[in-house]
Amino acid sequence: MIIPINLGEKSYEIVLERGAIGKAGRLLGVSGDRKVLIVTDSGVPEEYVDAVARSFKKKNIFIFPQGEESKNFETYRQICETLMDLSYTRKDAVVAVGGGVTGDMAGFAAATYMRGIDFYNIPTTLLSQVDSSIGGKTAIDVGKIKNIIGAFHQPKKVIIDPDVLSTLTERHFINGLAEALKAGIIMDAKLFEIFEKGEAKERIDEVIERSLMVKKKVVEEDEKETGLRKVLNFGHTIGHGIEASVPFGELYHGECVALGMIPVCGDKIKSRVISAIEKTGLPISHPIDKESVRKALSHDKKSDSEGITAVICNEIGTFEFVNTSTDELMKLI
Numbered sequence: 001m002i003i004p005i006n007l008g009e010k011s012y013e014i015v016l017e018r019g020a021i022g023k024a025g026r027l028l029g030v031s032g033d034r035k036v037l038i039v040t041d042s043g044v045p046e047e048y049v050d051a052v053a054r055s056f057k058k059k060n061i062f063i064f065p066q067g068e069e070s071k072n073f074e075t076y077r078q079i080c081e082t083l084m085d086l087s088y089t090r091k092d093a094v095v096a097v098g099g100g101v102t103g104d105m106a107g108f109a110a111a112t113y114m115r116g117i118d119f120y121n122i123p124t125t126l127l128s129q130v131d132s133s134i135g136g137k138t139a140i141d142v143g144k145i146k147n148i149i150g151a152f153h154q155p156k157k158v159i160i161d162p163d164v165l166s167t168l169t170e171r172h173f174i175n176g177l178a179e180a181l182k183a184g185i186i187m188d189a190k191l192f193e194i195f196e197k198g199e200a201k202e203r204i205d206e207v208i209e210r211s212l213m214v215k216k217k218v219v220e221e222d223e224k225e226t227g228l229r230k231v232l233n234f235g236h237t238i239g240h241g242i243e244a245s246v247p248f249g250e251l252y253h254g255e256c257v258a259l260g261m262i263p264v265c266g267d268k269i270k271s272r273v274i275s276a277i278e279k280t281g282l283p284i285s286h287p288i289d290k291e292s293v294r295k296a297l298s299h300d301k302k303s304d305s306e307g308i309t310a311v312i313c314n315e316i317g318t319f320e321f322v323n324t325s326t327d328e329l330m331k332l333i
């Protein structure tokens with residue numbers, strides 16, 4: 001299946017197809033005279049990287065240590081240095097093969113190397129397939145502040161192959177479901193029902209497709225997050241606060257988003273959302289140090305001098321923007 005993302009001259013296609021990774025080179029349509037730097041991390045099974053590498057004529061592979069800790073200036077510097085050392089030019093390209101960390105890192109390097117070269121994304125975690133690989137957001141963390149340095153840089157094409165999810169750990173698979181559940185809560189009641197029935201795992205192709213359609217709709221209307229796109233931050237403001245307040249790796253991004261969604265659901269739907277989160281296998285509570293969360297919330301880039309724009313949901317499939325403050329959000333936790 002081809003899902004077009006319509007963004008004028010920055011338009012691109014998502015190929016959603018089982019088995020697609022084996023024909024990545026052909027599907028991406030990168031001509032043989034161009035060099036591609038395949039960026040991946042140490043946890044992505046070699047077979048996927050090899051399959052992608054085999055399908056390109058002129059390629060190099062850059063592997064960095066897996067984990068959020070690598071989404072930093074040092075890895076960014078190393079990718080850029082590799083591109084320089086191997087004499088990559090504006091006509092060459094970067095291809096990410098991995099999860100959201102790889103996509104964000106590789107995308108940011110592609111966005112800034114020589115003021116921007118082509119970027120292709122082959123997401124291999126569920127989180128990156130349903131969310132982070134489309135929309136063009138790329139970034140690195142600085143210390144514990146997530147995604148604080150970044151750029152909008154749309155990929156030229158995205159290949160999503162659900163077969164690669166078979167090697168993901170159970171926890172990473174469930175982690176990815178959080179972003180799909182988020183899409184259902186705010187914009188797709190039918191998608192939410194899949195979670196409510198506890199059928200997300202068995203109906204994963206449908207979950208991926210429906211989540212992508214939500215993201216497509218939002219990104220096409222508001223590419224640079226000046227309005228509607230803020231809806232995708234549902235659960236993320238508090239979620240990022242929680243993520244920054246716990247030791248690295250204790251909670252995954254999706255788990256924090258799940259925890260962050262609960263306080264911003266209205267009373268009418270809260271118990272349904274909690275039940276869906278539980279059925280999915282995501283956490284509904286976690287011990288946190290409230291002061292650290294508060295500190296992280298006030299650093300969050302979604303807050304400005306007039307307060308924080310929070311996304312609230314009172315009815316499944318709908319959302320509201322509410323201007324609030326760190327103090328008000330803290331009261332909800």
Ligand SMILES: NC(=O)c1ccc[n+]([C@@H]2O[C@H](COP(=O)([O-])OP(=O)(O)OC[C@H]3O[C@@H](n4cnc5c(N)ncnc54)[C@H](O)[C@@H]3O)[C@@H](O)[C@H]2O)c1
Pocket residue numbers: 041042043044045066067068071098099100101102104124125126127128131132133134135136137138139146147164165166167168169172175253
């Ligand atoms: N750019 C965006 O719009 C956006 C949106 C949401 C999240 N994000 C970012 O995404 C990141 C989280 O992404 P993630 O959850 O994919 O984490 P991740 O990239 O760290 O991947 C999780 C782990 O799975 C391993 N892995 C990847 N594919 C695999 C496979 N097929 N089989 C087995 N193991 C595999 C990786 O090596 C890694 O250890 C965060 O940094 C978050 O900020 C970005």
